[in-house]
Amino acid sequence: MRAFRLSASNATPALVVCDPPTPKADEILVRIGACGLNFADLLMVKGEYQDTPELPFTLGMEVAGTIEALGADVTDFAIGDRVAVFGGQGGLAEFGTFPADRAVKLPETMPFTDAAAFQIAYGTSHVALDHKAQLQAGETLLVLGAAGGVGLTAVEIGKLMGATVIACARGADKLEVAKAAGADHLIDAKTEDIREACRALGGVDVVYDPVGGDQFKAAFRACKPEARLLAIGFASGDVPQIPANHLLVKNLSVLGLYWGGYLAFKPQVITDSLAQLLAWYEAGKLTPHISHTLPLDEAAQGLELLRSRKSTGKVVITLDQD
Structure with missing residues (x-):
């Protein structure tokens, strides 16, 4: 099979040919239809992500596809089931093995491209805002962002x-995308x-x-008293230092x-959140925004779109199985 792998530290990920993996007792083998790219993939390449796997490893944190084989202890799935999986690695390949307890069955109406763009982005935001x-x-x-x-x-x-x-982004084109997703102010x-700008709108209760x-x-500095600030990531590369005395005052x-x-x-927490999110998707209340869909042999270009901030929403790598 083909896989987009990082073989050594400070190396450039590359498409290689290797043997398909065999599922362990608690794993499923998935024929991958699509893989969503994430900013964390860039951090893994540099060895800076908190869960960077041991080398060598195949990039790609979240996938959607069809189950091809079951480990001996797997009972909740069947061969042929359409699933999405947050595996943390192994997604940029034609086949991958993943823990069965990380897989969710997909609605029949959900294409693999949507499913591969769904779990991390929607899951992060829903758990952050709701839980x-x-x-x-x-x-x-x-x-x-x-x-x-x-x-x-x-x-x-x-x-x-x-x-x-209130949606904050860089440039009119990106703000139009946020407006289309429902933003009231830009x-x-x-x-x-x-x-x-936030103070002119009365201040904010929650910062994402x-x-x-x-x-x-x-x-x-634009927060109302008792506001909540959610630290999700640091795409700017600058981890801010928080003045504790200001937390106290407000x-x-x-x-x-x-x-x-x-x-x-x-x-x-994740299981319940994904159940709610998939129900909203089936009801037509959520629409994944995918700015770029690329084949596996253009995975490097997909990562560059993230690095250069030329994408909006998600970048998805497809393997022509839907």
């Missing part, structure tokens, strides 16, 4: 939960003062931040979220 921040209808939500993979889903879910959504991070850096600092809460971490200590 962590407990966003309420009528509150004001500020989404930084609002046209990116997770940011765009935060706009969509925030609106669905009844919030007034802030151009290239030209506008985030703090003053996958960016960090100066944008976090500006959003922090009674603010800063909440960290690593979506995949729940698999280790409270997996039911």
